[in-house]
Amino acid sequence: MTNNNLYQFHGSEYRHLKNIPRKLLYKEFLNTGFILFRDFEDIESDLISFTDEFTLRYAKDTNRRETRLGNENIKNVDIGNKEIKLHSEASFAPSWPEILWFFCKKPSEKDGNTTFCDAVKLWNSLEKDTKVFFLGNPIKYVLSLPIDIKKKSKGKKKWFLEEIGASDVSLNWETSSLEMNLLRFGVTECRFTNKLSFSNHLLVDLESEPQILSRTLANNQKIPQDIMEEISEKSSKLTFTSNWKKGDLAMLDNKRFLHGRESFKEGSERDIVLVQTLKAKI
Ligand SMILES: [Fe+2]
Structure with missing residues (x-):
């Protein structure tokens, strides 16, 4: 990610998600509202047991999205290849998720990055x-x-x-x-910092x-x-892109970070899935 305020946990240090000290993880998430997990082993099979640790209740996503990886709480991101401008997921709806988890199974070869913006800034x-x-x-x-x-x-x-x-x-x-x-x-x-966003x-x-x-x-x-x-x-000045690497997992405070998507070539095999924590345990 091209933003030095974000906190990264790296698989070369911890190998599996379960090895990350939880106290440190909580502290960094509360500070930054955005964590990137990169180069971990087996992140796909550990995904829901990991998100379960932080989740009291998952969002019932709109039925326009397809269920993925054999779990009803893992969904495709929005279909299509057009640009989607910055937003906080479902911020207009009664069910407004507190944490979003983006898992990159396959980045697109070119463009198609997810965009992010710290809405406190x-x-x-x-x-x-x-x-x-x-x-x-x-x-x-x-x-x-x-x-x-x-x-x-x-x-x-x-x-x-x-x-x-x-x-x-x-x-x-x-x-x-x-x-x-x-x-x-x-x-x-x-929800996590009490700052206005x-x-x-x-x-x-x-x-x-x-x-x-x-x-x-x-x-x-x-x-x-x-x-x-x-x-x-002002939001475009603060926007940064994901530069996804295969296997990346991003955890973000949905009431603090806006996200969007760059357009990408039709037919590209970009594959990113999303988990939405409606109520967090933190
Ligand atoms: Fe979205």
Whole structure:
């Protein structure tokens, strides 16, 4: 990775994940919010037993993603080869994961790196007026979240969802989806560091996120253009790329680090899988 603030554990020192001193691992994760594990042996077969150590509950991912490596908690990353701009995974949804685990089975030959950005640094870099704007103005996401409904019925039904910021929640039997408006601030407090972080879904193109039908301020107005330009410019200055090596595992605080993807050549065999810890044990 091309960022010297990240902490790396190396297989040449520890060989297997189980040999890493847990106290050190926890300390570095809490400090940096991002750990790269490189050149370990058998990381693929150890993956879920390792993530289990840090996980109280896994996220039930959208059913658009295929299950991988024989475990329902390991999924493909988003399909396609287009660029995906920076976002915090599912930051618009009631189930917002706390830790993401990216495992690189095969990097693409060229391009197709995962991009990352420390959203604590991004928040700290914003103009004071921009901070005032986001501290006082929640974002309204209009959502249609696919869900597994066993029993089929017809039409829409009002639904009770105990989620702060949720309104107009309904279950749509026709489309097997949960629909709602969700108010959520663009800035949040990190779960592990208590620092403020600009973790949200404001930069990503809505075409890459079909669950978001619209994204505005609470009063249905757009975010002012100059503010969008500032966050776009400052986030790209802070963005670094994964430079994946086969067998790499990245562990990141999803409420602190944004991620995205560079585009890559169609037909490339890039193979990266994702595990999402909804509630962490740390
Ligand atoms: Fe993502």
